[in-house]
Amino acid sequence: MTTIAYQNSLVSLQRHLDDYQCYLARAIAAVKTLKIADPDSEEFSDAIAELHVCATVLEPYSEGMRESIDRYTEDLPEDHP
Secondary structure (H helix, E strand, C coil), X not given: CCHHHHHHHHHHHXXXXXXXXXXXXXXXXXXXXXXXXXXXXXXXXHHHHHHHHHHHHHHHXXXXXXXXXXXXXXXXXXCCC
16 A cells, blocks of 8 residues: 555544544543432533533444544555564
């Protein structure tokens, strides 16, 4: 595969990772809140809402992420360690 294809797939993968990581961090924080918050509290309700938003965003990103990973590994140069 060409170096340009590899570089393009790497940029795409990095973009997906950056977007994914942001929502994943938010989801993890929401899960931590759910573990310690009173289920009747506003904090708990907010964490549920945040987790729902993150899951909604992450689900389609997961497919794009898998495609980016596949494209990246397919485009790796032959001499890549």
